[in-house]
Amino acid sequence: xxxxxxxxxxxxxxxxxxxxxxxxxxxxxxxxxxxxxxxxxxxxxxxxxxxxxxxxxxxxxxxxxxxxxxxxxxxxxxxxxxxxxxxxxxxxxxxxxxxxxxxxxxxxxxxxxxxxxxxxxxxxxxxxxxxxxxxxxxxxxxxxxxxxxxxxxxxxxxxxxxxxxxxxxxxxxxxxxxxxxxxxxxxxxxxxxxxxxxxxxxxxxxxxxxxxxxxxxxxxxxxxxxxxxxxxxxxxxxxxxxxxxxxxxxxxxxxxxxxxxxxxxxxxxxxxxxxxxxxxxxxxxxxxxxxxxxxxxxxxxxxxxxxxxxxxxxxxxxxxxxxxxxxxxxxxxxxxxxxxxxxxxxxxxxxxxxxxxxxxxxxxxxxxxxxxxxxxxxxxxxxxxxxxxxxxxxxxxxxxxxxxxxxxxxxxxxxxxxxxxxxxxxxxxxxxxxxxxxxxxxxxxxxxxxxxxxxxxxxxxxxxxxxxxxxxxxxxxxxx
Amino acid sequence: xxxxxxxxxxxxxxxxxxxxxxxxxxxxxxxxxxxxxxxxxxxxxxxxxxxxxxxxxxxxxxxxxxxxxxxxxxxxxxxxxxxxxxxxxxxxxxxxxxxxxxxxxxxxxxxxxxxxxxxxxxxxxxxxxxxxxxxxxxxxxxxxxxxxxxxxxxxxxxxxxxxxxxxxxxxxxxxxxxxx
Numbered sequence: 001x002x003x004x005x006x007x008x009x010x011x012x013x014x015x016x017x018x019x020x021x022x023x024x025x026x027x028x029x030x031x032x033x034x035x036x037x038x039x040x041x042x043x044x045x046x047x048x049x050x051x052x053x054x055x056x057x058x059x060x061x062x063x064x065x066x067x068x069x070x071x072x073x074x075x076x077x078x079x080x081x082x083x084x085x086x087x088x089x090x091x092x093x094x095x096x097x098x099x100x101x102x103x104x105x106x107x108x109x110x111x112x113x114x115x116x117x118x119x120x121x122x123x124x125x126x127x128x129x130x131x132x133x134x135x136x137x138x139x140x141x142x143x144x145x146x147x148x149x150x151x152x153x154x155x156x157x158x159x160x161x162x163x164x165x166x167x168x169x170x171x172x173x174x175x176x177x178x179x180x181x182x183x184x185x186x187x188x189x190x191x192x193x194x195x196x197x198x199x200x201x202x203x204x205x206x207x208x209x210x211x212x213x214x215x216x217x218x219x220x221x222x223x224x225x226x227x228x229x230x231x232x233x234x235x236x237x238x239x240x241x242x243x244x245x246x247x248x249x250x251x252x253x254x255x256x257x258x259x260x261x262x263x264x265x266x267x268x269x270x271x272x273x274x275x276x277x278x279x280x281x282x283x284x285x286x287x288x289x290x291x292x293x294x295x296x297x298x299x300x301x302x303x304x305x306x307x308x309x310x311x312x313x314x315x316x317x318x319x320x321x322x323x324x325x326x327x328x329x330x331x332x333x334x335x336x337x338x339x340x341x342x343x344x345x346x347x348x349x350x351x352x353x354x355x356x357x358x359x360x361x362x363x364x365x366x367x368x369x370x371x372x373x374x375x376x377x378x379x380x381x382x383x384x385x386x387x388x389x390x391x392x393x394x395x396x397x398x399x400x401x402x403x404x405x406x407x408x409x410x411x412x413x414x415x416x417x418x419x420x421x422x423x424x425x426x427x428x429x430x431x432x433x434x435x436x437x438x439x440x441x442x443x444x445x446x447x448x449x450x451x452x453x454x455x456x457x458x459x460x461x462x463x464x465x466x467x468x469x470x471x472x473x474x475x476x477x478x479x480x
Numbered sequence: 481x482x483x484x485x486x487x488x489x490x491x492x493x494x495x496x497x498x499x500x501x502x503x504x505x506x507x508x509x510x511x512x513x514x515x516x517x518x519x520x521x522x523x524x525x526x527x528x529x530x531x532x533x534x535x536x537x538x539x540x541x542x543x544x545x546x547x548x549x550x551x552x553x554x555x556x557x558x559x560x561x562x563x564x565x566x567x568x569x570x571x572x573x574x575x576x577x578x579x580x581x582x583x584x585x586x587x588x589x590x591x592x593x594x595x596x597x598x599x600x601x602x603x604x605x606x607x608x609x610x611x612x613x614x615x616x617x618x619x620x621x622x623x624x625x626x627x628x629x630x631x632x633x634x635x636x637x638x639x640x641x642x643x644x645x646x647x648x649x650x651x652x653x654x655x656x657x658x659x660x
Binding site: 039040041042044045059060061062063064066107141144145148149152153156161164411 | 489490491493504505506533534535536537538539540541542544545548549550621622623625638
């Protein structure tokens, strides 16, 4: 019988993730614990600030998805002030969201996701040479380069040159889109759509067939899913209601401001980061055979929870995906495929918004007045549902802030995946040096966001792995 | 009148000199690079051929775009805080090859090694890349914005260094009456 160890939360996580694998007397895995670095003290730092500061401050949390925080904060401000932006304000925000998504998804698929497709857990990872890819596949690369530049330029036109988004404000959007600007963007959006269509066709032909083997061999966990849908169940990344789907496919929908009735946060003594779980499914458990309340949030979750996609090309892709993998699909690495369906949706959605006559309306914002209130703003960030929950006093100063980011929703599933991977790799005390790679890969499969961590010029996913024996003794330590 | 293709490129690709302030302003001295950009904007008139950006923690995405761009700056200067055991507030310059080499896996945009991108930019794309770094005093474990005294005092010195190297007089002169 393994001793019960009291493990204190790690006060300073070296790098981004600290993993502790606890072995039992027989040398098999008893538990694996993943401590992921989180942004400590942010909520406390916000108390006492004017709530309208939040759309400006929160993009600083994440240099990769600043638009997600920016929009969620603006929406939470709308809710606190009790206002709805005018149609043009909402549509301009949603247009920026779709373009930011495209930029991110294009980058991720072509240059970053490949390693998960083409290499196995014990491969020696070599440098992804950006220029090398350009040279190896110049035609593809040219299209991708152009696509990314266009997205960057489109955001510059819509929202100004600042890297940190500032255009969304409480009550709407700070500047209207001129008709001549809209015409420019419309041409660019057409090209973005061609790239999206090309990308998913390319992936289905050249990439996914190869990687499906890997997809099946990298452990599967069974979980529920969280995403956003419109009133009639269509995929929407900017606005809607939340849908929490159980592993058997049944689901419940709820508006943002009732999320605490459905999502609770479990606390473990060994981690500062909480474990969100679906409280109506019973008590929380990360047991691999009988998980309790565990759900995932990310592109795969969104593809699973929506009934349909209200743009035709993406809808056709969704139907094909569901024919192959069912609903909900559980294979973790399918999130790459789901990402390309989203890329297509965002391209079609950008065109639809640009064709909407309301998009050039001069009425883009309404006035706001401070009041004591609570407001919840939510968007789908690329890596999962992003929740900003604010409370203010009568002067509009923050008295409480709660943020749940994509990676936090995935805290329990990450732990489960690592536990499963560890169990598969350690037997009767035997394991090889590839264990670190295997653990890393399981974490990476969630595409976790550690950007909120103190950035480093040599930034990389750094994992520190300790293997601890039944007697509490540290047997081995790996770091990359 | 720029070529149609060029007009589609963001400013940070097109201008000959690009200065990027990097860091997380939520974590004390880590915000040095961003603070330096703010200082330069407040106290200097920038020449037209310089693009100065506070990129926060998003530098990797921008460097990535630069690597892929058909048009790139001639030189890129990164402003950043580093902890390499020097005296707090000390300013020093490093070239991409001096950035500590580590195992180079790059599977998420969040973890794409900036060091690799900087090296590629220099070695494969012919862009001159330098890092102007400031030694941190300490880095808080929790959100706590605000530079330490030694790093705060380094701002004007760093700005002068940059102006002397990159801003041709008189257009890059420090503005009169711009305060301390």
